[in-house]
Amino acid sequence: GQQVMQIPQYQHVQEGEDFTTYCNSSTTLSNIQWYKQRPGGHPVFLIQLVKSGEVKKQKRLTFQFGEAKKNSSLHITATQTTDVGTYFCAGRGNNAGNMLTFGGGTRLMVKP
Amino acid sequence: ETGVTQSPTHLIKTRGQQVTLRCSSQSGHNTVSWYQQALGQGPQFIFQYYREEENGRGNFPPRFSGLQFPNYSSELNVNALELDDSALYLCAYEGWREQYFGPGTRLTVT
Numbered sequence: 001g002q003q004v005m006q007i008p009q010y011q012h013v014q015e016g017e018d019f020t021t022y023c024n025s026s027t028t029l030s031n032i033q034w035y036k037q038r039p040g041g042h043p044v045f046l047i048q049l050v051k052s053g054e055v056k057k058q059k060r061l062t063f064q065f066g067e068a069k070k071n072s073s074l075h076i077t078a079t080q081t082t083d084v085g086t087y088f089c090a091g092r093g094n095n096a097g098n099m100l101t102f103g104g105g106t107r108l109m110v111k112p
Numbered sequence: 113e114t115g116v117t118q119s120p121t122h123l124i125k126t127r128g129q130q131v132t133l134r135c136s137s138q139s140g141h142n143t144v145s146w147y148q149q150a151l152g153q154g155p156q157f158i159f160q161y162y163r164e165e166e167n168g169r170g171n172f173p174p175r176f177s178g179l180q181f182p183n184y185s186s187e188l189n190v191n192a193l194e195l196d197d198s199a200l201y202l203c204a205y206e207g208w209r210e211q212y213f214g215p216g217t218r219l220t221v222t
Contacts, residue, residue, distance in 0.1 A: 001171070006154075033210060042202060043155065045210035088154050099145065099168050100211065102154035 002027045004091050006103035014111050019076040021106035023089035030094045032065055032072045037105070038085040046074075046087075079110050115139050116205055116214035124220045129193050133217045135203030136185035143167070143206035144186045146178060149216070150199045160206075161186055193221045 003026040013019050023032065031050045035043035047056055049065035049072060056063045062075045072089055086105040093101070115138035125131050135144060143162045147155035157170035161180035175191040184205075190197060198221045204211035 004154075042213040042215050043204075043211075044213070048209050090154075099157050099160055099170070101157065102147075104154045107152075 002091065002093050002101045004089060004101045004103040006089060006106055008106055009104065010107045010109070012109045012111065013079050015081060016078050019079050019083070019108055021074050021087050021089075021108075023072045023074075023091075023103050025070045025091045025101075027070070027093055029069050029091040031092050032069075033090045033092075033100065034063060034072075034074055035088045035090060035102075036085050037088065041085075043088060076108075079108070081110050081112050083108060084110050116203065116212050118201075118203055118214040118217050120217060121215070122218045122220075124222060125193050127193055127195060127221055130189065130191045131193060131219060133188045133190075133201050133203075133219070134185065135188070135214055136183075137205045137212070139205060139207075139212070140184070141205040141207060141212070142184050144180060144184065145204050145206065145211065146186070146188045147202040147204065148172070148197075148199045149202055155202055158188065190219075195221050197221050 005024050033048045034046040037043045047063050053067045054065040060077045064073045086107045088102050088105045090100040090102045119134045145160040146158040149155045158172050159169040160167045164180045177189045179187045200216045202216045204213045
């Protein structure tokens with residue numbers, strides 16, 4: 001079945017440094033979504049990417065979808081303590097009825 | 113706020129027992145998915161319900177079962193609990209693009 005891998009598993013950064021998490025799928029995706037989960041919270045939707053090579057920005061966050069629609073990345077510029085949490089990618093396959101498959105997440109810790 | 117509620121918040125059960133978890137939404141969305149999230153891992157898809165019918169299932173044994181009601185609220189039932197069933201159980205209603213997650217039920221099996 002479809003597998004989604006994320007690296008790194010953990011990342012410690014100093015406040016103000018940049019952060020990137022990478023997501024790779026074993027199969028071609030129809031779309032990919034990104035979620036953020038704060039400690040003790042539930043996943044909250046950030047964005048959806050659909051097109052090959054798509055790049056979207058939300059303030060300091062930049063999301064990319066690979067040309068082959070099998071990988072994606074999230075880059076945060078100048079991290080802040082409010083960025084702390086676990087970032088998950090979740091891919092949806094091309095077959096009808098394919099559900100979201102979540103990656104293992106990257107836990108971001110920011111030192112003030 | 114997503115408008116998705118889950119009950120109970122926390123639950124402690126003994127191995128072999130049965131548990132029912134509940135989920136509802138104020139939004140009127142008709143598609144709900146259940147996920148199991150073990151500590152330090154991503155949510156794992158259990159199953160999805162659309163208009164009271166199971167619409168897809170992940171790699172979970174039959175002792176994980178569900179229901180969806182006419183008002184689109186949903187239940188997750190787990191029989192013969194095992195220690196490895198200890199996890200955060202999340203439900204999520206499908207919007208036009210994203211999923212709206214509830215706060216989850218933390219299940220501990222001892």
